[in-house]
Amino acid sequence: MFQYEFMTNAFAAAGMVAVVSGIVGYFLVMRGQTFAGHALSHIGFAGATGAGLIGLAPLWGLVGFTLAAGLVMGLLSERISNRDVAIGVVLALSLGFGLLFLHYYTSFATQATALLFGNVLAVDHTMIATLAALGAITLVALAAIMRPLIFASLQPELAEAKGVSLRFISTAFLAVVALAVSACAQIVGVLMVFTLMVGPAAAAQRVTTGLWAGLMLSAALALGEAWLGIVIAYHTDWPVSFCIAVLSALAYFGALAIPARRAQHAH
């Protein structure tokens, strides 16, 4: 299957994005902000369709909107007490706007499916270069804030007492998530970013409690799921995103079963 350029492109793009998603997702799960990540991708949908409407590449609309939304969410998060409701309302509103933009730009409709569910087999060299840059920026930014991010996530009160700005960390982190979501949406689509950003990270945290071990496992699981998903799709002709979603779910529920078994032995 590697004789086809679209296949090597798909492996390269999915591989890079999966590693970034697995690493960023690990912190998303640790902070209990998976819903925020989900919402960011939906907001990105409105951005992508809106960009199409004014003749820009959807990816830049996606990046712009998720980044702006991530920053706003980070700045407001301390003030909004019932965050889930506020995020949910914005999420629905964004999908609504996405629909409106599609309505006015009908020739774009063919791309809507690709945006919603991903189309990794259509990735070209330009997109790979863009994703590589996006991924690199994401990882560098995350590495820069990782230490205070972990502190602020695990022990917010103490971190604050030691002079860590919780608001800055939370805002910077959501900006990082926004970039990762934008990249991830190119592979599995805005509706399915959970498969690479949350599934592998959650599975990794069930299996190991060590920080570095968890991060590595999360990235490895995401990479394995993405690549294996493409292989399965190649041989079955099923959509790639479907295959990745199935693998992601299998890994997560498999990981859930492990501690349950251990606990039974202990009793």
Added chain:
Amino acid sequence: MSVIELDHATLQIGGRAVLKDISLAIEPGEFIGVLGPNGAGKTTLMRSILGLLPPSAGRLTVFGHTPRCGDASIGYLPQLRTVLPDLRVRGLDYIASSMHGERWGLPSLSAANRVKIEATLDAVGARDLANRALSDMSGGERQRLLLAQALIGDPKLLLLDEPLISLDARHQEVVIDVIKKVCRERKITVLFSAHELNQLLGAIDRVLYLGNAQAVLGRVDEVVTAPVLSRLYGTEIEVLRAGGHIFVLSRGRDIERAEHMHDHGHAH
């Protein structure tokens, strides 16, 4: 020199004076029980001592100077939040996150710091918690872990905000005993906030009772009296002493217990 000194200090949150015109001094090595109804300012006072909330009037000094964030000589055990996220992180990494956690870049744990963490876990008898996930720990184990962490860096002052909350009586005693032992050995000054006085009677030197924006510091028999507490609670209070226990009653009801029942994790 006093460890903590308040000189006509007023602590304000959102325009409301939580504590008003307070003057008191806490001496080195003292074990102070901080009591009072919800919202009386127990957490607020600790946050001020940490340098997170400067007094709106008057002066507050810690070790003789204005407190600043990140002072290593103060150990802090924040009140446990009601809703704990499902933290699948082992004890070692949890404590490691707090060591220079304010620095930028990637986290790293030097061999020296690892030894420090193991030593502090040993000191509170919690070595086995290093490799267990926080989500698998009981409330008592979690408090032990937090206490171990608060002791890192050899603090001279320890602020413990409701470390007994959501623990059963047996675990409460264990936690108090560990704190008492370690702090006596290391000559650490302790501020220990709690809902119930009786558990602390054997450990504390003096009690700091907060209420009605006021504060009274003194020996238990001076402070826990009907006239003083009636003033702090703003209602008629009876104090009964029986069998080495003290019961604070309002209209015949045990006020501490009643509060403990329907309060968990209100930060004030």
